[in-house]
Amino acid sequence: MDKSSYVYIMASEPYGTLYIGVTSDLVKRVWQHREGVVEGFTQLYGVKLLVWFEIHTEIVQAISREKRIKKWNRDWKVNLIQGMNPDWRDLYADIAAWFGFSLGPRLRGGDGKTKTGRSHRPTSRSCRASRRITASGRASRCRGGTARR
Known part of the structure; x- marks a missing residue:
């Protein structure tokens, strides 16, 4: 396979609720979580910040890594995030720019607010x-x- 796959962790806030996922389109999938397009865990718990991700060349490897990380205890997951992102910055704007997407000012914020400024909690x-x-x-x-x- 020549398409990259990604394992990612999203958080509701620094040290908040964590969500671990896998995808072949990281920008699109994180946008879906942030905008609440798909009902589920991230929408229910306000998990909107991309705080960690990892690139894999094979989707099978990515799925296996996701399953292993999901079994870890919380401290290990927090340490994994802090190794890459000690300030728990929202990495969404960085990855969108990396993939060539331009985000308007209404979509840039990592403050858990929607385009209209209302909280997603x-x-x-x-x-x-x-x-x-x-x-x-x-x-x-x-x-x-x-x-x-």
Whole structure:
């Protein structure tokens, strides 16, 4: 195979929730995570920062590496990130430029905000469920407080 494959780690914030993935199109896949295009773990937990990646020549190697890293304990994953990116900088703009993509100022930020400036931090499933209960008029707990409608 002549197409590169990538193993990558994304984070919600420095030392936050981590997501490990594999892809053959790193820029596109990270954009999908950042914009919440595909529902799933990264959208639910606000995982938007590309903090580490590794290039492989064979997709089979990349998949094998991804599976090994997923089995690691958290400290090993954090050490892996810090070895490449000690400041936990968002590497998305760097890789996009490296691949020849130009990002407008609205897409450059690594601050977890959307193009409109709103935070992407989703509420938990239980919080969303309790909001439905709240909308029906019953009191519920959401993020440590009691909400009433």
